[in-house]
Amino acid sequence: METDGCEIGDCEEGDIDQIIAIERDAFPTPWSENIFRGEIASPLSRLRVAREGGDRRGAVLGYAVTWRVADEIHLHNIAVRRDRRRQGIGSRLLGEAMGRSRSEGARWMTLEVRRTNDAAQRFYQKFGFSCRGVRPGYYTDTGEDALILWTDLCPVPVAESALRAIGEGDDG
Numbered sequence: 001m002e003t004d005g006c007e008i009g010d011c012e013e014g015d016i017d018q019i020i021a022i023e024r025d026a027f028p029t030p031w032s033e034n035i036f037r038g039e040i041a042s043p044l045s046r047l048r049v050a051r052e053g054g055d056r057r058g059a060v061l062g063y064a065v066t067w068r069v070a071d072e073i074h075l076h077n078i079a080v081r082r083d084r085r086r087q088g089i090g091s092r093l094l095g096e097a098m099g100r101s102r103s104e105g106a107r108w109m110t111l112e113v114r115r116t117n118d119a120a121q122r123f124y125q126k127f128g129f130s131c132r133g134v135r136p137g138y139y140t141d142t143g144e145d146a147l148i149l150w151t152d153l154c155p156v157p158v159a160e161s162a163l164r165a166i167g168e169g170d171d172g
């Protein structure tokens with residue numbers, strides 16, 4: 001995956017126009033500029049961007065919005081500019097969010113995804129997300145369901161001795 005020259009950083013005021021352009025191209029019901037400005041202002045929210053060239057003036061290639069709620073991180077939005085998809089940029093954004101959340105003590109990450117969004121579901125599967133529920137008719141624009149995905153940010157390693165105790169270990 002070619003992600004050289006792309007850096008993840010905090011969103012700045014001057015990034016908004018490019019974020020809106022990516023958002024409008026990516027989603028049938030895009031977030032408005034006001035929603036993004038609200039995310040930047042909210043202490044609960046984190047809006048991170050992937051920038052080309054590792055330079056503050058580099059073009060915005062993607063972004064991710066997370067919220068912390070107790071020990072859970074909610075991934076509210078993630079998108080990559082269409083012409084730069086399948087180059088590992090989404091993975092950089094999600095990987096960074098997961099790593100940072102874990103180091104800050106969060107335990108779980110959760111998100112909603114459209115039932116028909118196969119690309120995103122495959123993307124999340126690669127990061128260990130699995131479906132734990134469905135919100136029927138959640139998306140009011142198309143009436144489609146949302147799948148609720150979760151992943152454990154800190155899976156507890158199961159000791160061999162514990163596996164043996166429940167009869168699943170290698171007893172050879």
Ligand SMILES: CC(C)(COP(=O)(O)OP(=O)(O)OC[C@H]1O[C@@H](n2cnc3c(N)ncnc32)[C@H](O)[C@@H]1OP(=O)(O)O)[C@@H](O)C(=O)NCCC(=O)NCCS
Nearest residue numbers: 026078079080085086087088089090091113119120122123
């Ligand atoms: C989902 C999204 C953010 C992924 O970003 P990306 O930069 O293209 O993802 P990556 O290049 O890091 O892909 C990582 C892996 O995810 C999977 N994946 C990503 N896009 C895929 C696609 N279109 N089809 C199948 N698998 C895909 C692959 O396993 C891929 O690894 P590979 O390229 O080595 O096979 C991007 O497709 C996007 O912006 N989609 C539109 C917005 C959206 O749907 N957001 C999610 C809302 S819940």
